[in-house]
Amino acid sequence: MSTRRRIGGALAATGLALLAVTTPVASAQTGDPARGLYSVEGASTPDKRTEVARTGVDVAGSRGGALTIVATPGQAAALRANGFGLKSLGDFDSMLKQRSGRAGTAAVAGDFPPGDEAYHTYAETTAELQKAAKDHSDIATLSSVGKSYEGRELNLLKISDNAGTDENEPEVLFTCNQHAREHLTTEMCLRIVQRFTSGYASDPAIKKMVDEHEIYVIPNVNPDGSEYDITGGEYQGWRKTRKPVPGSSAVGTDPNRNWDYKWNCCGGSSNSPSAEDYHGPSAFSESETKAVAAFIDSRVVGGAQQIKTHIDFHTFSELVLWPYGYTKAETDTGLNEEEAKRFADVGKQMAGTNGYTPEQSSDLYVTDGDINDWAWGKHKILSYTFEMYPKDGGIDGFYPPASVIPEQTARNDKAVDILINEAKA
Template identity: 60%
Template sequence: MGSTRRVPAVLTGLVLLLTATAPATAGESAGSVYEVDTANAAQRTEIAATGVDVLGVRDGTLTFVAGPEQARELRADGFRLQRVGEAPTRVTDAAAPADFPSGDEGYHTYAEVTAELEQATRDHGDITRLSSAGESFEGRPLHVLKISDNAAADEDEPEVLFTCNQHAREHLTTEMCLRIVQRFTDGYGSDATVTGFVDSREIYVIPTVNPDGAEYDISGGQYQGWRKNRQGQGTDVNRNWGHRWGCCGGSSDDSADETFRGTEAFSSLEARAVASFVDSRVVGGAQQITAHIDFHTYSELVLWPYGYTTDDTAEGMSPEQAKRFSDVGTELANSNGYTPQQSSDLYVTDGSINDWMWGEHRILSFTFEMYPADGNGLDGFYPPDEQIGPQTARNDGAVDILLREAGEPG
């Protein structure tokens, strides 16, 4: 694995371009990139509910990809859309290449992720155990690495889960999970903070929840701007979780939309597999996983439940519990410079992993929207690989805070 300076041949501004060396393939347009100045979460929710592909929110400006019909519908509803670029033309008949586009080879493909995890278990066999939560739609194992001082045993210690790459194009999140693996294995015995947490916690890391989509996103030697899994027209894995699935206008029932929630809760094999793994950590009637972060990109946010309602409290969320989410979320954000807020303050989502983790298991569950803060549309999903090191290390303190909170009464 080497890292070279990125060659800007794939993305130029807001427009995702075909490279001159890409093979000639059949393709389909994903629509155009638009910006809308929105005053509040209700307006953002109304836009998102049409099934557009929301790219980011910054200073009241919502950036998204919409098809012609969606754009017409939004204009008819009174929204003033500013078209700022074209979405990618996606290849439909190209196999995934051996690596990322030229200049971004520092990112890890699925095969390289697998190799990294296997190497960690060889180098640190006493504190690691590699398993699988199940398989993706295309049959790729969903790797789970356990890190603990006695990894082969199920000890009575607080458990913490880190998940990454639910959305295919968010490759920086996989690097975040690999950073956690590297730090808590290589640092054991020499770093006092790392050693203390490995000795007192059971840490689980799932570096890629959506490996099929991630591999497709780099197919044809170019970025595809792909979000969903590869089941049919694709399901948005983070709208497919079972708590209040499809309840509240926070997802789409149209399989062509980017926020398609699936045909039923847990119809995506990936969400079902990870949920089954979490369910399996109920031991003696008590859920052993007490804290969780799901990493996404981009916008530099720390988000917490609930996403399905704009109310601060709802069924299963007392004022005291809501305050704990806010207090911990604010501390997490203070550690990395992100903005803290309840998920629905951005816009309403239903069927999300955070709502399910808390609603079903009372797991203190957060979403991190990583770097950049403002990504200029689709470009934000593909920061140069030179950013991998600084942007993943940026969350070391936040990871430690969550590991600390895992041992606190909820």
């Protein structure tokens, strides 16, 4: 799961961290590909998973003891030397190419690869939001929380009765696509938009939720990255933002390690600009996280944060995760026993509707600087991460076929409703 990888500042002691910046070239010695996809055996505890993640590999999927990683030859060698069993699933870049061209037709520049055109590009997503706001102008307004590094609007759709007025109603936030290649999440946000606008006139339960709340949806937190990921109609396997890292040849920061709460505190993100979970040169160094945070900050009205509940969607592994990520402790500063129990109770309730596995974020391994820790730590927002379909993978873990979109987004309808109704609690 993309939300969960790291390398470790604090971890040089393992000796593995030194290998984290290994240049990604094919290894003549082992024949391992420049970027190999592997399943890892022997990572059955949080400490073991943390050890794997801290080598700087890209942890693509994680469920129970089974990790799927993208690793350079150096990283693969380091893991093997430390006793982990690595099963090669193939050359990641070849698999990306193959995945991009499986329909055997030429790609259309600017669109998803052949067969996946049902996924929405940034322009298509923007058009859908404009249409929703136009067709349902009484209950939907489109604005922006700011611009991405490359100048794209970070679209914000508000859905509520009297959407043009800031009413005194509990607010709910849904964010998608912090990680570029997790395109299914953008479809998830569009599903929420479609349900709560088109369904308003005909579905009394939808109408009640819309009338009694202010629902905010940000479908593309990282539009530069998601557009880059489909460059030339081929998938690039890109995760991060697109802003060059100052003083480095590397491009991109992991937006979900860039939030300003316990940022870079605990070895839950990488100090290496080339790593997939690089935390950035400073907290909120990225335009995108800074803009979304400023929007959330702006929802403090009369001293009270109006946004009560939040889901940040990711792929993949089918998990419902809650804070804190930076510590394995269930309670810590700003999160007492009663609050931790509420996170778990609501998380389990939501997981009961979609069949995901509910757990505290750090039950997998420690991450720092993520959106959930910030939203709770600073604003006491009941903030979750959903890792969507599939449960495990494979290349299709990153890029499931467009045919799964309807089922895998509708799968979260009930959980979304629970989250909305919890905003009143």
